[in-house]
Amino acid sequence: MPMRAATPVAEPALLQVDAVTGLFTGRSERYEKHLADLEGIYRDTAAFQTALQADSGEPVYWVESSTPEQGRGALTIGLSVLKPGRIGDEFAMTRGHLHAQAEFAELYFGIAGSGVMLLESIDGQSRAVPITPGVAVHVPGGWVHRSVNVGGDKLVTLFAYATEAGQDYGIIERAGGMQQLVVADGDGWTTRPNPDHGGYVA
Template sequence: MAAIAQPVQLRPDAGSGALDGGSERYEKTLRELAGLYRDDAAFERALASDDGAPVYWVESSTVDRGPGALTVGVSTLEPGRVGREYAMTRGHLHGKAEHAELYYGLAGTGVILMDSLDGESRAIEITPGVAVHVPGHWVHRSVNVGAERLATLFCYGTDAGQDYQLIAEAGGMATLVVAREDGGWTTVPNPDHRGYRAGAVL
């Protein structure tokens, strides 16, 4: 009989975005997000003053890879804007599209932006103590609409996988989260969005 996975204690640090007890980390710099924002000129201006530090990072714990296993982690996104658009993660649909994901706010003010594969869009604010349940078949990303780091605790089935290319192929998500003239955030349609590819549901 194969050895079973061992329990671990996880301690998220909302301020630093660290996950004590985690086993994996990845990060993205602004330069690695070329093509994510619509305003190319604003992106080039942001790059000109960028120091190369990560703009978002993920620390996670995966103790098993078999059926029923969970990946738990902390996603941290620095504040800022590129043109009118707020700082955001790349976003994804799960490789097994039926898999859901849970986000729980630890720090900051953000939006979980979602597109269903049948044409609906939702933007739900997330703050400390607020959870957002993303059902299966919804493309989703985090957007930081505040002045501080946005940190969320997340959990999904390890075998769900992620499809990051889907959004780029569609010309971005259907909705943009942008700054209002009088402050705060709002959503507007993305004129570049071409719809998600056939066969996205696996």
């Protein structure tokens, strides 16, 4: 009986991270977010408009990622780089998301800078986990999450998730923002409730 031909396997990928420049050698795609793209995620709309008028037009954060294979079991590995800053008393942040297939988890590993992983579950739990170089944060399935830069330098994190997980970027907007805000508190940071949050609907 003839043997069935083996399915070709993907080539192993070599990925190099440059924490200083925030670049990812070996990436397959990149997307950038500019300040104008983030309208509506900060509560202080007047402060946002003031910042927008003074904006240089450069990206405020970007993601470089590598997905060398597709299909069941594939892994997306990426580098997220978030510049420092504040809009009103809120620190610079990413849009945040829940995975489109909400049961999928994600791993973040701190490369440079000082940040907070803001995590909120669909059933109303909330966590604010500091992330710094050498710190890994496991985001379980069912948790909405976003990165917040609470330091003075770029926040650089490495992440990995199952490619098939996908992302739902609209869940936070539909909820009126995340349940907690990460805001300045003297020389540090704290969280406070977001009065606009109306609960998550996946």
